[in-house]
Amino acid sequence: MFVSIALNIPADKCFTYEVPANLQSAAQIGKRVFVPFGRRKRTGFIVSISTSCNLDNVKTVNAILDEEPLFDTKDLKFYQWIADYFIYPLGKTLAELIPSGSEKKDFQWIVPAPAPADAAPTSAQKKILDLVNSHPRGLALNDLIRQSDLKNAALIARSLQIAGLVRIVAKESKQLAIRTQKIIDLEATARDHTKLTSRQQPIVDYLKHSGPTELHALMAATNATSAIMKKLLEKGLLTVSDAEVIRKASLRSTLDRPFQDIALNDEQKKALENICRFTGDGAFHPALLHGVTGSGKTEVYLMAIEHVLKTGGTAIYLVPEIALTPQLISRITGRFDGDKIAVIHSGIAESVRYDQWRQIRRGRINLVIGARSALFAPLPDLKLIIVDEEHDASYKQDDRLCYHARDLAVVKAKFANAACVLGSATPGIRTFYNARTKKYAHLELTKRVNDNPMPRIDIVDMKAQKEMHGKTPILSDALIAAIKETLNKKEQILLFLNKRGFDTFLVCGDCGYNFHCPNCAVALKSHLAENLVKCHYCDYSQKAMPLCPKCRGSRILNYGTGTQKLERELETLFPGAHICRMDSDTTAGKGSQEKILSALEHKEIDILVGTQMVTKGHDFPAITLVGVISADTSLNMPDFRASEKTFQMLTQVAGRGGRGDAAGRVIIQTFNPQHYALKHTRSHNYKSFYEEEIEFRKALTYPPFSQIINLRLSSTKQTILAQTAEELGREARALCMRHGNTVEIIGPAESPLAKIRGEHRMQMMIKGKDSRMMHQIAAKLMGEHATSTVKITIDVDPENFM
Ligand code: ADP
Ligand code: ZN
Secondary structure, three states, X not given: OEEEEEEOOOOOOOEEEEOOHHHOOOOOOOOEEEEEEOOEEEEEEEEEEEOOOOOOOOEEOOEEOOOOOOOOHHHHHHHHHHHHHOOOOHHHHHHXXXXXXXXXXXXXXXXXXXXXXXXXOOHHHHHHHHHHHOOOOOEEHHHHXXXXXXXXXXXXXXXXXXXXXXXXXXXXXXXXXXXXXXEEEEOHHHHHOOOOOOOOHHHHHHHHHHOOEEHHHHHHHHOOOHHHHHHHHHOOOEEEEEXXXXXXXXXXXXXXXXXXXXXOOHHXXXXXXXXXXXXXXXXXXXXXXXEOOOOOHHHHHHHHHHHHHHOOOEEXXXXXXXXXXXXXXXXXXXXXXXXHEEEEOOOOOHHHHHHHHHHHHOOOOOEEEXXXXXXXXXXXXXXEEEEOOOOOHHHEOOOOOOOEHHHHHHHHHHHHOOEEEEEEOOOOHHHHHHHHOOOOEEEEEOOOXXXXXXXXXXXXXXXXXXXXXXXXXXXXHHHHHHHHHHHXXXXXXXXXXXXXXXOOEEEEOOOOOEOEOOOOOOEOEEEHHHOEEEOOOOOOEEEOOOOOOOOOOOOEEEEOOOHHHHHXXXXXXXXXXXXXXXXXXXXXXXXXXXXXXHHXXXXXXXXXXXXXXXXXXXXXXXXEXXXXXXXXXXXXXXXXXXXXXXXXHHHHHHOOOOOOOOOOEEEEEEOOOOOHHHHHHHOOOHHHHHHHXXXXXXXXXOOOOOEEEEEEEEEOOHHHHHHHHHHXXXXXXXXXXXXXXXXXXXXXXXXXXXXXXXXXXXXXXXXEOOHHHHHHHHHHHHHHHOOOOOEEEEEEOOOOOO
């Protein structure tokens, strides 16, 4: 028997191995195996099995690592599709998508040995020997080589081995495996055994009464010691068996809201009926649910899920990572059987994910909720996938396998003949285009629930403010007046600050020196509260300096507005108000976000200052004023989607206000008051925005009228990077010419973030309509130019051009 194995290596092919007779009955597609590869051993997945093989010198499988397969041939078709589309090796794709822990590998371990009497090590040998001797239990050979700083450390270690001064042994790293526990039961003869001591009797009684019990629980319940247990086992009165334990993530939430039975309005009913119909006929149905903010989309999703579960199907419910809040989870767990729900996101331990994965495959789970990676959950009988806030950028993974979970949700539904509902108040342009062109069904919720009006939006021209005040104020007169008024009415305020690029930066007022990160091509940001300056791309930080390092001047100027600076400004302007900041700094601690949200709910906060974090899905009923400090950074991003992203961001922030009974008001500050993204935000008119945006896309042949594949190059060596990029560009253009120039090459050019964590970065875009040809070109370029010095990441349908 032979198996084809996909290994986690950057090569787009599988390798054939022979299965020895004793392992043949266990060999199955979807299981992990341990196989020799080069001089090492590695882990891979079985992707096919055959009885013959026409290769010579086929190596043999060492071990099969799983008791049950982690995927089947149907799943494999989907993974293969992903690997092909995103131009990523199958083995690496599987390693990325299937939770199987860190790879089992073999490695070399070096331990001290008693020195022979005549040993006379050289000075280099002595250096290595001292290192080894400082680790009495030994250390990994690779760690030794790294720590020694000697170029030929490996050779010296071998020479020490020959001299008998150290031992080098082969070891294997542990693999992720199932966890078991010991279950104790009574042996049949023990039931009427009479000669038991007073300490033994309670154990037997307990088991008689309660049946098989886990060892530690039994000992705790009967106050038994290990000695007593051992004795009973020796007497043959007890039996021991191993049972699998399923590791779980906690679903508990401190923000339990009671489950209310809600009567849907007519629009919601119609949308729900359609979705239920789509899940019932065993065919593929993609749909857009376009509903304004607060129109009750979530309620529709939950009822659709309820319908699917009732009819024996299963469902996946994706939300943006940041929206996976206690509020949402409590809304869901209060409604469905918690034992059959799996929550999947990046914060969940790999061992839990591994157990969840197998439970899902076994059919023990019927609803999976989670961030983008939850899409891959191998649910049998999948009938419905919901992608909430489908426009959200967090569905896109930007490194390794650069997939888009929203796009893959549609593909997965197609493979599974299921319904896929993409929901948003501000759908991505491509999604809406697909609905317009009838590729997707188009469901609409045009009204807010309870007929709450949409908030009134005012746009403040900051140019006029600058002229009036001589400099640009953080808060315009209009916003200050509105805050005052709202505080007087004892209502709540949300101030939104788009953190990206809108932080503070520091400049020396005398010589113009810019405080920048030594590892990244970005300015350092000041963090007043901790008296530090920090880089937001790597973890570099230093004490905020009183003097300029270049001219020793003391006039360090702080430009821009960060959340902290805004918070201080508010404290000065509104001394009595309770102000709270919600950003990645204040929500780093566990439960801190919940605390802020609960304080808000209990009206302990008057003004909430927040970043992106507040735009996602939270429901703040008592907020009546929303202020956007600046719409401009987002508009000025070097990205053809800048207008789309700005419109989405502003509409989402605006939608946080006026959800309760009081009408909402929104004030947006900008230097571009005439921009169409702002104009249509103001009139709450997605469709007019779409009409203008789609014309722009069409005129410049941007997606959805073309496709883009971005090749990102990075290296610590700038000259080699530039050389490689130049060659890549030349060859790309030659390839395009050969294909009749139907595909356009843009770049290569330095990325807007030209250096991050010491890596220089460049990019080159392939743009055109012939997807297949573009894929071929990208794969060919990648294969020929990626080296160990220059890393190339292929990003198909990129979202991020920084
Ligand atoms: P969306 O997801 O469209 O922004 P939600 O589903 O979160 O809106 O609904 C907003 C609020 O309105 C929630 O508190 C929800 O419980 C409530 N709600 C939804 N549908 C109805 C309805 N038909 N009647 C009354 N309240 C509703
Ligand atoms: Zn940095």
